[in-house]
Amino acid sequence: MMIVMKEGATEEQIAAVVERVEAAGAHADVSRGELVTVVGAIGDREHVQNLGLEGAPGVDHLVPILKPYKLASEQYKRGERTVVEVDGRKIGGSHFATIAGPCTVESREVMLEAARAVRDAGAQLLRGGAYKPRTSPYSFQGLGDAGLKLLAEAKEDTGLPIVTELLDVRDLDAVAQVADVIQLGARNMQNYTLLTEAGRTGKPVLLKRGLSATLEELLMAAEYVLKEGNPNVLLCERGIRTFETGYRFTLDIMAVPVLRELTHLPVIVDPSHAAGKRSLVEPLSLAAAAAGADGIIVEIHPCPEDAVCDGPQALVADQFADYLRRVEAVAELAGKQLETV
């Protein structure tokens, strides 16, 4: 932590800051510039911040130096990249993987038809929501347990591992029985109960970035899972909120290369929720692959017009294989090898 003093801070004020830093058990290192003096406090970020130095006489502002996450940081694995393996499918490092399926589990027929399209196209994992977080209490909230059963049947039928969302900690056991990857949604990125409990299951966790979460906050959320001894976290960029009203969210493609510099964890992209509109899904998917994403998670539906939820953004199932070939071709140009089971 660097404590930047105001121009004109007095010697007494500087000495008082040094004293407070040292009283907190940190070492104080004073740099005097022509206009401004900076006191370096070597110690724990949180601790030093809580000394109340921001309000202290003569203090202009504090600058954190250390990154607040440890287990998630690129340095922690000294350059080695995490490869998450789910039932033989690899995601991360040089491995590109695709997760596809309907937004919501809505019926046996639709679920099985979608699952087979995912398998036939050669994607690696199957997604589908049994519990749905909905902005409105009057909207369909998912089939719940019945949805989990249909996911289990789709897995049995196709052999595809399942990615599904956990919303309520009281559903943890039920979800963990079916899920091969537990998804935590954007609204729950800072739901510390869910992060911790999902971490304790030991199952891979797909963690979506919150709508206005910084990358540092996303990595801190991942840290909650990692500190439970669970190294298998997939980070997911799914669009952030900006002033633009022309589309639902703004896909933050820069998050992909930047996260690859900050962390060893795989980074996947959800083009469907960002776009909210089918015609944008393919360009965004190609962009994600080109930017170096480790995978994509995308919504498909046998008949999007009839989908209970988010139909307008779902790819049509019978066009999915062609789409996937184009995405994979770009991923290969960007240096990925493709997963074939």
Next chain:
Amino acid sequence: MMIVMKEGATEEQIAAVVERVEAAGAHADVSRGELVTVVGAIGDREHVQNLGLEGAPGVDHLVPILKPYKLASEQYKRGERTVVEVDGRKIGGSHFATIAGPCTVESREVMLEAARAVRDAGAQLLRGGAYKPRTSPYSFQGLGDAGLKLLAEAKEDTGLPIVTELLDVRDLDAVAQVADVIQLGARNMQNYTLLTEAGRTGKPVLLKRGLSATLEELLMAAEYVLKEGNPNVLLCERGIRTFETGYRFTLDIMAVPVLRELTHLPVIVDPSHAAGKRSLVEPLSLAAAAAGADGIIVEIHPCPEDAVCDGPQALVADQFADYLRRVEAVAELAGKQLETV
């Protein structure tokens, strides 16, 4: 819902839209402009949106007409304003109330000293967190149960009703035993489990706006509480995230008068978390009162330098009474009467 067709949409495309709208059980009303045709669909917003019409041939975009919240809307109470009453203290309508206390319950001495300062200054409710949502898993997470006991003791000592945060649905009973008002934090504004369960307790719920939540989303979150038959929701503006890096959050003062037009629910402002810095708390408090807020929730500490958490933004307890007089003077100018118990 209005379905705006593209320029050059064909008669067949318009007819297809009308057919889809009517098949969904809604009435279709076609307006033909010189350049553009608009199909009005009179029916449920969610339903029409899910027809997949956004992707349909000839459709440009959809415009929702009805507000998606009902119980929270200003019209629902035909202009009457909700006054939440907590142990004789009124918030809302013409009543202005102040909630104050330390960020975190950290020790018996600090809690009692702060509580007495709150009471002596004539504020109406006491706040304090036993469970703290922390960005970092390595930060102090609150005293938990022991913190709840100290809150109960402070209530016993001062007679002040308690506002405290619920983080984990599994703590619901313990929190509800002590809390007179259950606080749901910004990170949990869309935690539908908590919203529903807090709603079911029947206790007043103080609902903080998420960091990048729209007012419509805030009202939809309130709707989750209201639909459980619990009419006592306090909305709280606490700063939103913008591009500005000069302060922690940007207090959205416009939310105050706009919410007063959209909803009958009381609107309070948290100047402390927005500011992150003591010197800004008073100007923001005065601005909140001037803009018509129904109350404020503010952090105080007997000795902010020693606070475990967020000391730099806490008001000094022994200056609190003077500050409160100034806030109340502005609230009176803005048309409020003051609560005296």
Next chain:
Amino acid sequence: MMIVMKEGATEEQIAAVVERVEAAGAHADVSRGELVTVVGAIGDREHVQNLGLEGAPGVDHLVPILKPYKLASEQYKRGERTVVEVDGRKIGGSHFATIAGPCTVESREVMLEAARAVRDAGAQLLRGGAYKPRTSPYSFQGLGDAGLKLLAEAKEDTGLPIVTELLDVRDLDAVAQVADVIQLGARNMQNYTLLTEAGRTGKPVLLKRGLSATLEELLMAAEYVLKEGNPNVLLCERGIRTFETGYRFTLDIMAVPVLRELTHLPVIVDPSHAAGKRSLVEPLSLAAAAAGADGIIVEIHPCPEDAVCDGPQALVADQFADYLRRVEAVAELAGKQLETV
């Protein structure tokens, strides 16, 4: 400037950074923490940043320490506040002033009627636009020269000094002949040609914050005016762009107290453009006064329904005096004395 090295940066990399800093004529000050080394470069911000050190091996990121503005900084006047005086009216320090008038100069009758309402209510300056920046090339662009003439007549008639906007450097002489204060709009906050030329006139400059400008950028824009030897800059907060779609802009009320800490320049608030809607103008005006603003600039119109531009946000002229009394009462509570000419 602080150069934060990566964890694991080698001694060679640190030495290379030190060498580059010193080659640039700055002094290098090395602080070694347990995990991270920081090199302090004492010298010009811009210069050090341009060494390309952000890309250099072992460098994690750069942290600027010095504020980039000088003449605008609070320290520059050692705590003394700038009071801008316009024809006997004072703005800044303990002086609160109101600038009011129609958005656009649209006709002789409207202009004179509005001007008289401004004068009669006891406001200090008269505003009105002869040149209007319009998003659409098909919108009314202002009366131009004819508008300037009407402003001159209104000044003659009422004795009020004139605030009017400069859009095109080629209009500088014409505008400067009529304007007592030259307004530079939000879209032109970083139009360096206009800033410099307006600065050279020596006339007070009312500088509006850009829609997504940081406070630092606003102060840097002011610096362009100040460095021409013109000390009379009025900063104006007029709403920023956020994700919220419920209102046109989000008035950043925090900018008021924060700017008062950063700079000696007066800070005024434009509630009309932020709100875009009459019913919000008064609550925002009161909030601005409460937060410590040095003045407001507000739109009024004798008959807003007939206004050529922005009628829905204009206050009705014959209600203006009552509104102004309420704003002034709050400004007095916030410590201001009122201007009476």
Next chain:
Amino acid sequence: MMIVMKEGATEEQIAAVVERVEAAGAHADVSRGELVTVVGAIGDREHVQNLGLEGAPGVDHLVPILKPYKLASEQYKRGERTVVEVDGRKIGGSHFATIAGPCTVESREVMLEAARAVRDAGAQLLRGGAYKPRTSPYSFQGLGDAGLKLLAEAKEDTGLPIVTELLDVRDLDAVAQVADVIQLGARNMQNYTLLTEAGRTGKPVLLKRGLSATLEELLMAAEYVLKEGNPNVLLCERGIRTFETGYRFTLDIMAVPVLRELTHLPVIVDPSHAAGKRSLVEPLSLAAAAAGADGIIVEIHPCPEDAVCDGPQALVADQFADYLRRVEAVAELAGKQLETV
């Protein structure tokens, strides 16, 4: 324009709205839903908005239906795409083109060396700034006229057409003499003087999106150029401002496919300014090509460490050809044919 009435609006209020719409010469079309009545006003957007209906009794809000731009709209050319041709190089439609060069013209040697690297790599146009918009008045503002002369010499030497920025309308003739494409920077996206005058030169205009401009505003800015009879506008996405502090700007990759649906104009991407950091430039360039961009504009420098301005984001000139091959390979996968002169 749709005028959405409040729930509970009276028949008198509806009739008054209809009357105002018709008095303005538009046709009013009333749709009565169960809860809400909507009045469609068929006529000019700006006009109807200016009736002051937003403030009118019983009116909830207005919804514009028509897009406010005409010449820039996709419909205007009935699906045909604009291909801008500069000295034989084509941009737009199926043509992908690369514009490269140093940020600033800083010396004869650097300019010529960079220009030759651009030509040798097979890029289509040469960029370089003689006039630089700088946040700080104390920063290097460009070589001005001398810089234009060096650009002319580089063009003579390499045969590459020149893209350079116009900042001040008083420099128009000098810039137009050298520039084959006139660049208008992000800060000047709504500088209507420059837009109009650049439009009148008839030269192609490269128009950068403002830091917080919506796509609609970008297209309205283009409309200012187009309405002068100049059809050759290149739109440029260069990163927007968000809450994320981990990078300078957030490249809005979604703007690429969305603009391709909204307009016939070519869309290019500037990965350098968004990134601010060399290591991000290639992933962003590949993402741009994958998303369907019609070209990129990228900064290169023979020796970025020595660059006067923005060195950290410049690609190293002698690695440029390899980089360009990778970008072009992705552009081909995305359906583009490559320009070879």
